[in-house]
Amino acid sequence: MSGQGRAEGIVIAIDGPSGSGKSSTAKGVAKARDWRYLDTGAMYRAITWWMVSNQIDVTDAAAVAQAASRPVITMGTDPSAPTVQVDGTDVAQAIRTDEVTGNVSAVSAVPEVRERLVARQREIIAEECAAVGGIVVEGRDITTVVAPDAPVKLFLTASAEARAQRRSKEVHSSDVAATQAALARRDKLDSSRAVSPLTQTADATELDTTGLSLDEVVGLVVKLADEAQTRGL
Numbered sequence: 132m133s134g135q136g137r138a139e140g141i142v143i144a145i146d147g148p149s150g151s152g153k154s155s156t157a158k159g160v161a162k163a164r165d166w167r168y169l170d171t172g173a174m175y176r177a178i179t180w181w182m183v184s185n186q187i188d189v190t191d192a193a194a195v196a197q198a199a200s201r202p203v204i205t206m207g208t209d210p211s212a213p214t215v216q217v218d219g220t221d222v223a224q225a226i227r228t229d230e231v232t233g234n235v236s237a238v239s240a241v242p243e244v245r246e247r248l249v250a251r252q253r254e255i256i257a258e259e260c261a262a263v264g265g266i267v268v269e270g271r272d273i274t275t276v277v278a279p280d281a282p283v284k285l286f287l288t289a290s291a292e293a294r295a296q297r298r299s300k301e302v303h304s305s306d307v308a309a310t311q312a313a314l315a316r317r318d319k320l321d322s323s324r325a326v327s328p329l330t331q332t333a334d335a336t337e338l339d340t341t342g343l344s345l346d347e348v349v350g351l352v353v354k355l356a357d358e359a360q361t362r363g364l
């Protein structure tokens with residue numbers, strides 16, 4: 132797609148498994164350079180929330196496909212205050228429940244859902260690049276499908292233990308083993324689905340964040356972004 136080069140703004144594409152640090156890193160980089168931030172996982176969570184709220188059987192791919200175009204999802208891309216709305220309702224909290232988290236991989240595996248959300252994500256990228264000159268986009272298929280020509284492509288990783296520790300701390304849970312099992316289940320589903328699975332490609336830079344602080348990771352990514360801009364990408 133166009134819109135990823137310097138003339139129209141820079142795209143920083145970040146993929147990786149749950150808890151690797153995508154959201155916090157993407158927000159930090161966008162803030163550091165006054166760019167926008169797009170949390171594509173929040174879009175899949177939002178459509179899942181709508182399906183569950185409207186009694187759509189999320190295990191029935193045909194039913195999910197048929198309903199996929201009904202909810203209107205609106206994203207706010209300010210990295211200091213990102214927002215997500217469905218049909219005008221703020222769902223920032225509602226999309227983080229265990230019910231949504233448990234069903235989001237099934238909904239994300241439906242091609243019609245992905246087709247619709249990827250199209251919207253590309254529109255947002257083009258709009259924000261034209262408006263402010265850059266956007267940091269994070270998810271599972273950003274480096275491979277949504278913005279494969281992005282000048283900076285990153286695959287964030289961290290050990291399963293570190294990811295579970297971080298997530299447990301975030302949700303104030305002492306059951307790190309249960310958190311690790313839930314993450315492993317979702318990672319497996321997201322990496323093995325037929326359409327746009329989470330994949331690490333050779334042209335994406337791997338960044339293992341296990342032993343790094345968030346500030347260190349943000350600093351490394353800002354450096355890569357600055358280098359790409361200097362090279363004129």
Ligand SMILES: Nc1ncnc2c1ncn2[C@@H]1O[C@H](COP(=O)(O)OP(=O)(O)O)[C@@H](O)[C@H]1O
Pocket residue numbers: 147148149150151152153154155156297298301340343344345346348
């Ligand atoms: N490098 C890091 N070191 C320590 N904690 C981190 C690091 N990166 C992220 N975190 C923390 O880990 C948790 C999960 O990070 P998040 O950015 O939501 O990951 P993801 O978007 O990949 O699921 C958050 O509480 C975040 O503050």
Ligand SMILES: Nc1ccn([C@H]2C[C@H](O)[C@@H](COP(=O)(O)OP(=O)(O)O)O2)c(=O)n1
Pocket residue numbers: 148149150154171172173175176235236239269270271272273317321
């Ligand atoms: N580009 C994307 C982003 C997320 N998804 C799906 C798969 C993920 O399990 C869910 C939720 O993503 P989210 O980034 O919120 O996940 P985390 O809990 O932050 O790890 O959405 C996707 O299929 N494609």
